[in-house]
Amino acid sequence: MRAISKSFGTFLAVDNVTLDIRPNEFFTLLGPSGCGKTTLLRMIAGFELPTEGQVLLDDRDISSLLPNQRPVNTVFQNYALFPHLTVAENIGFGLKMLGKPKADIAAVVARMLKLVHLDGRGDNPVTQLSGGQQQRVALARALAPQPKVLLLDEPLSALDLKLRKSMQIELKRLQAETGITFVFVTHDQEEALTMSDRIAVMSQGQVRQVGSAREIYDRPADRFVADFIGETNFLEGTLAGSEGSMASVRLKAGGIIRAGLPEGGAPKADLTVVVRPEHAELAAAGSGTFDGTLGEVIYFGTDTHFHVRLDDGGTFIVRRQNTRSGAAAPETGARVGVRLGEGAAQILKD
Amino acid sequence: MAKSFSIKRLPGFSTIAMMTFFVLYLPIATLVAYAFNSGVSVAMWEGFSLRWFEAAWNNDLVIEASVRSLKIASVAAVLATICATLAALATTRTAAYRGMTFKYAFINLPLLVPEIVTAVALLIFFSRVKVWTGYSGLGYLMMSHAAFCVPFAYLPIRARLESMDLSLERAAADLYATPFKAFRYVTLPLLWPGILAGLMLAFVISLDDVVITEFVKSGGQDTLPTYMLGQLRRVVTPEMNAISTVFLLISLAIVTVFFFLSRTPEKDNG
Numbered sequence: 001m002r003a004i005s006k007s008f009g010t011f012l013a014v015d016n017v018t019l020d021i022r023p024n025e026f027f028t029l030l031g032p033s034g035c036g037k038t039t040l041l042r043m044i045a046g047f048e049l050p051t052e053g054q055v056l057l058d059d060r061d062i063s064s065l066l067p068n069q070r071p072v073n074t075v076f077q078n079y080a081l082f083p084h085l086t087v088a089e090n091i092g093f094g095l096k097m098l099g100k101p102k103a104d105i106a107a108v109v110a111r112m113l114k115l116v117h118l119d120g121r122g123d124n125p126v127t128q129l130s131g132g133q134q135q136r137v138a139l140a141r142a143l144a145p146q147p148k149v150l151l152l153d154e155p156l157s158a159l160d161l162k163l164r165k166s167m168q169i170e171l172k173r174l175q176a177e178t179g180i181t182f183v184f185v186t187h188d189q190e191e192a193l194t195m196s197d198r199i200a201v202m203s204q205g206q207v208r209q210v211g212s213a214r215e216i217y218d219r220p221a222d223r224f225v226a227d228f229i230g231e232t233n234f235l236e237g238t239l240a241g242s243e244g245s246m247a248s249v250r251l252k253a254g255g256i257i258r259a260g261l262p263e264g265g266a267p268k269a270d271l272t273v274v275v276r277p278e279h280a281e282l283a284a285a286g287s288g289t290f291d292g293t294l295g296e297v298i299y300f301g302t303d304t305h306f307h308v309r310l311d312d313g314g315t316f317i318v319r320r321q322n323t324r325s326g327a328a329a330p331e332t333g334a335r336v337g338v339r340l341g342e343g344a345a346q347i348l349k350d
Numbered sequence: 351m352a353k354s355f356s357i358k359r360l361p362g363f364s365t366i367a368m369m370t371f372f373v374l375y376l377p378i379a380t381l382v383a384y385a386f387n388s389g390v391s392v393a394m395w396e397g398f399s400l401r402w403f404e405a406a407w408n409n410d411l412v413i414e415a416s417v418r419s420l421k422i423a424s425v426a427a428v429l430a431t432i433c434a435t436l437a438a439l440a441t442t443r444t445a446a447y448r449g450m451t452f453k454y455a456f457i458n459l460p461l462l463v464p465e466i467v468t469a470v471a472l473l474i475f476f477s478r479v480k481v482w483t484g485y486s487g488l489g490y491l492m493m494s495h496a497a498f499c500v501p502f503a504y505l506p507i508r509a510r511l512e513s514m515d516l517s518l519e520r521a522a523a524d525l526y527a528t529p530f531k532a533f534r535y536v537t538l539p540l541l542w543p544g545i546l547a548g549l550m551l552a553f554v555i556s557l558d559d560v561v562i563t564e565f566v567k568s569g570g571q572d573t574l575p576t577y578m579l580g581q582l583r584r585v586v587t588p589e590m591n592a593i594s595t596v597f598l599l600i601s602l603a604i605v606t607v608f609f610f611l612s613r614t615p616e617k618d619n620g
Contacts, residue, residue, distance in 0.1 A: 047520055067523040068532075080521040084539045093535075094525035145526065 014039050015205035016053075021149075021183060022198075026175050028184045030192040031202035032228070037185045040202075041151050044183065045074050057148060068097070073142035074151040078158070079134050081126045087137050088113070088122035094145035112140040115174065132163045139171075143178060152184045156191065168195055189229045193217065201225045217276075219260060222350050226274045233280070233316050235273045235345075247347060249273055253310040255290040259345035272348045277319035279344035282306060282330065288337025292316060294330055304329065308338055382598070385591035392586055402592040412593060415577040419557055422488060422573060426495030427503070427552040433496070434503035434548055435541070442511040443519070443537075458501045468498060469565035476566060486568050494566045495556040502555045503548035506608075510544025547611040550604050557601070 014036040021027045029037040042048040044055055046067035055063045062070055073094065081090050091112050092105040100108075113119050116136035121129070126137055135155060142150055152171075156164045172195050175182045186192055192199050193213040200210045201224075209221040220226035223234070237249040240256060247261050249271055259273050285291050292308035295315065299322075306318045306329070316338055330336050357363060385403070389396030406412050437457050441450060460468065476490045518540070522532035560575045567576065574597065578590055 045524060047523075067520070068526045068528055072524075074521070074524045076517050076521060078515065078517060080515060080517040082518060082521070082536055082540075093522070093527075097522075097526040097528075097531055097535075141525070 025197040026182045028192040028196035028199045035202040036205040037202050041185050046070050071148040073147040075138050075142045075155045077153045079138040087124050091140045091144050112144050116140045149181045233275045239269050252312045253290045257345050259347045262349045273345045275345050277317040280318045280340050283337035283339040285335040285337050288339040291337050294334050294336050382595050385595040387588045402588040405589050406592045415572045415574045419573040422491050423553050423556040425492040426556045429496035430499035430552045431503045431549045433500050438507040461501045465561045469562045473565040499552035503552040506547040507544045543611045547608050550608045
């Protein structure tokens, strides 16, 4: 996808996006609603035409082709199954439109039914299936014609939590088994992190960062990405010196830490550093990187969050895994230190 | 438990309801009853007989008018339904465009224009056309009926289309269906009940039209309703009752089918 833009009237839904999606990867477009991710998906499918730029597939410009001329299939958010057809007829629809012989279609449909665990349900009307089953029919229908790219438009959002979790694993398995490139759209960061090979985080029509789940989580490029994905502590500081990809930062809250530099080096002398709550630990006052006063202690079952009030007025959250032995937690109001592990801190671009 | 408001609890509700049904249906019941009268009066009961049904059946004028009515209604309903289907597709299957509401209003306007105005307009228009072409067959009546039946056919078709998700056609296109195939394999099968309902509604409306037919028809082109109107001006025999009864049964049958067809969308919202 090259320098693609789409505007509706004066509203710029997708702003000069260039993305390179690799063959056979599980690629996710992640962002809050209204960020342009679905519009981007529709331009790949051909339901919207880009105002500017091109959509390339295997180096061929497909921007001006109709949806039915593109070797790309979509799993729709509301499934859009054909209510007047049976499960098997739904799955075979694409192949029938391509003019494949009946015997071939029947063979592929049988294989697809097995793939999505709906063996023996081929003759059922789709209206009699549960939501999870309809979801699987929609998947099978889109996979049956063996598209080059499968587009998934928030397909799990209508399912309940349990079903959603199992479908996440199911999707990952299907992608591995079929070797088809998946482009997945979601606003659910957890979904994106668990399933994707690579993620593009979008906001206001622009791609903010592209990378693996780990890169995006551990080394967020900017404040939006850091804030949107997971929980994050933001610390203000000034640059004290740098060597290679690391820099020393003097924190306003006190102490000096070593933090990773973003691509292109430190942007300016006044910096923001991000630290994930699970990459920090409580220590005795004076023995950590900086000190603070313990505020709320919130128990979450698997872990506990400690809110530490910093001396510069900010709040820093430390997450500790709960263990059976359970180290004694300090009391609210006590002076505590916060120790940051090596590589815990990352400097933001903005 | 809090009692929710129910109109059934208002005093006199059932009395008024019964009276309304009485006033609406008593004349029709009387009409049907006297169709079986053995005497010549439509007001004095003399005994049961089917002689008036027989008389109507053997009356060539009645049969001729009936056949003419059916011919006109069939052609008009088909023409009107085709126009209405295209109109409904154009007003629901595209992104909203300027003037769409205007078009919607324009399609439905004939429902509001007084029928007599349409009738006079058609009479004047077709008398000109007759002079130019020299043709004076049933075509004029068929065209006129088709014209005023369009909005009636349009309503159920549009309702059906609005209950159909646009993403279905999008899914068909995504699955390699050309626009024509998407229409043929997805839109049309789903729309079919709506089209049939529109067809039947148009058929019934055409079948019992008097005003426009009376104005547009040439000599010897009586349809069943205009024939009956003509007869009523002379002698009234239970033959009229018998014809009306058969007419009523046909209409009831069509309306029943229409009812069942227009009920299906609930089930299809998969």
